[in-house]
Amino acid sequence: MDTQSNAALSNLGALDAAHHLHPFSDMKKLNAVGTRIIERAEGSYIFDNHGKRYLDGFAGLWCVNIGYGRKEIADAVYRQMNELPYYNTFFGTTTPPAVLLAQKITSHAGAKMNRVFFTGSGSEANDTWFRMARVYWAALGKPTKKTIIARKNGYHGSTVAGASLGGMKWMHEQGDLPIPGVVHIGQPFWYGEGGDLSPAEFGLKVARELEEKIDELGEDNVAAFVAEPIQGAGGVIVPPETYWPEIARICKARNILLVSDEVICGFGRTGHWFGYQHFGVEPDLAPIAKGLSSGYLPIGGVMVSDRVGDVLVNEVGDFNHGFTYSGHPVCAAAALENLRIIEDEKLVERVHDDIGPYLAAGLKSLEDHPIVGDTQCVGLMGAVQLAEDKATRLRFEDKEKAGVMVRNHCLENGLVLRATGDRMLFSPPLIITRAEVDQMVETTRKGLDHALKELKG
Numbered sequence: 001m002d003t004q005s006n007a008a009l010s011n012l013g014a015l016d017a018a019h020h021l022h023p024f025s026d027m028k029k030l031n032a033v034g035t036r037i038i039e040r041a042e043g044s045y046i047f048d049n050h051g052k053r054y055l056d057g058f059a060g061l062w063c064v065n066i067g068y069g070r071k072e073i074a075d076a077v078y079r080q081m082n083e084l085p086y087y088n089t090f091f092g093t094t095t096p097p098a099v100l101l102a103q104k105i106t107s108h109a110g111a112k113m114n115r116v117f118f119t120g121s122g123s124e125a126n127d128t129w130f131r132m133a134r135v136y137w138a139a140l141g142k143p144t145k146k147t148i149i150a151r152k153n154g155y156h157g158s159t160v161a162g163a164s165l166g167g168m169k170w171m172h173e174q175g176d177l178p179i180p181g182v183v184h185i186g187q188p189f190w191y192g193e194g195g196d197l198s199p200a201e202f203g204l205k206v207a208r209e210l211e212e213k214i215d216e217l218g219e220d221n222v223a224a225f226v227a228e229p230i231q232g233a234g235g236v237i238v239p240p241e242t243y244w245p246e247i248a249r250i251c252k253a254r255n256i257l258l259v260s261d262e263v264i265c266g267f268g269r270t271g272h273w274f275g276y277q278h279f280g281v282e283p284d285l286a287p288i289a290k291g292l293s294s295g296y297l298p299i300g301g302v303m304v305s306d307r308v309g310d311v312l313v314n315e316v317g318d319f320n321h322g323f324t325y326s327g328h329p330v331c332a333a334a335a336l337e338n339l340r341i342i343e344d345e346k347l348v349e350r351v352h353d354d355i356g357p358y359l360a361a362g363l364k365s366l367e368d369h370p371i372v373g374d375t376q377c378v379g380l381m382g383a384v385q386l387a388e389d390k391a392t393r394l395r396f397e398d399k400e401k402a403g404v405m406v407r408n409h410c411l412e413n414g415l416v417l418r419a420t421g422d423r424m425l426f427s428p429p430l431i432i433t434r435a436e437v438d439q440m441v442e443t444t445r446k447g448l449d450h451a452l453k454e455l456k457g
């Protein structure tokens with residue numbers, strides 16, 4: 001490296017503060033404390049510019065399913081770059097990796113899910129099905145079926161449609177969202193909102209909010225319902241078992257499309273290829289991204305069932321939608337190699353049969369801690385719910401403070417976790433070892449001890 005870039009490297013923090021705006025960040029506060037600079041990674045570990053090692057309990061941002069440093073992906077990308085670095089899939093052309101990837105994805109998606117529309121990200125995937133669902137109903141002569149029902153505290157990305165579908169109030173407040181035609185119902189968060197109902201009763205109750213909302217709007221005005229199988233950014237909220245079957249029943253009875261946002265839950269995270277398979281439901285549309293390429297290169301898409309796909313292909317004519325990078329050959333090559341690794345190393349089975357239950361047991365062992373109210377875990381997607389009083393499910397007055405306290409203590413001790421309010425979130429690479437899970441659980445317990453002392457004296 002030349003002297004100029006060496007000088008720049010030693011000064012990265014200052015340059016970052018001066019020139020780089022970060023996502024979901026208060027830049028004034030961030031610039032005051034400075035950013036952490038991550039330089040390299042291997043397996044389940046990341047390393048910062050001081051050489052400090054962290055166990056990545058979050059797989060980057062829910063995405064590095066196969067772990068870091070997989071040379072096979074680098075090689076596949078290098079080969080594809082040399083062969084064909086870019087070509088579009090507009091105007092009657094296609095590229096080998098895009099075709100093969102579409103086939104490979106659908107081979108795991110169930111008998112009725114046979115087509116994929118590619119995008120560059122999960123947000124674009126949500127924007128894509130948003131239009132697709134309306135186009136579908138219009139093609140069937142029902143142009144008034146337009147409204148999309150989504151959920152409070154759901155997350156579907158940061159584009160205008162994605163953020164509108166999401167149910168984050170603090171996102172809606174910026175930029176005058178949601179856009180018209182999107183409405184929200186309650187979330188299946190029993191611990192926080194279930195009151196005196198049993199989880200099973202509460203699951204049915206919130207699912208039936210969908211039926212009530214459809215009837216209020218009129219079935220002829222509703223296009224689709226969208227939800228994450230397990231809410232991710234909202235706090236790894238695993239719904240009660242009664243929830244998804246009731247949702248599926250209502251969508252069918254009221255003739256609206258069911259959209260399962262698989263951006264986090266897809267590609268092994270839940271111990272199945274897709275989150276809807278864990279809950280035994282069959283969606284009509286399913287946005288994907290993140291684990292599709294394990295984050296090595298950006299790529300997303302929408303899986304399209306035959307119900308919608310056949311109409312799109314046979315009735316619609318031009319679907320006037322697409323991205324320069326739809327089916328990008330290099331990103332597709334990375335994704336293909338990623339899926340080959342997931343298949344060959346049987347990572348989905350590993351999560352389902354071995355390491356998923358092991359993490360669940362590890363988190364469960366934390367339930368004896370004085371400030372842990374509950375834990376939830378499906379596959380390698382887990383949450384630890386903090387509580388002020390376990391017996392009454394009383395939560396801390398300042399939820400943010402409690403979560404940040406545990407998170408920061410873990411970070412100091414070499415573990416990256418995420419806190420959403422008073423829920424500690426776990427989403428490690430699918431290749432994480434049992435010893436690493438043990439380390440994650442032990443470090444979390446120390447973080448909890450620290451927070452207990454700070455919060456309760």
Ligand SMILES: *Cc1c(COP(=O)(O)O)cnc(C)c1O
Nearest residue numbers: 121122123155156157261263264
């Ligand atoms: C991350 C995420 C998105 C958005 O994906 P981006 O690639 O960040 O645009 C959409 N839906 C869910 C469920 C997500 O977790």
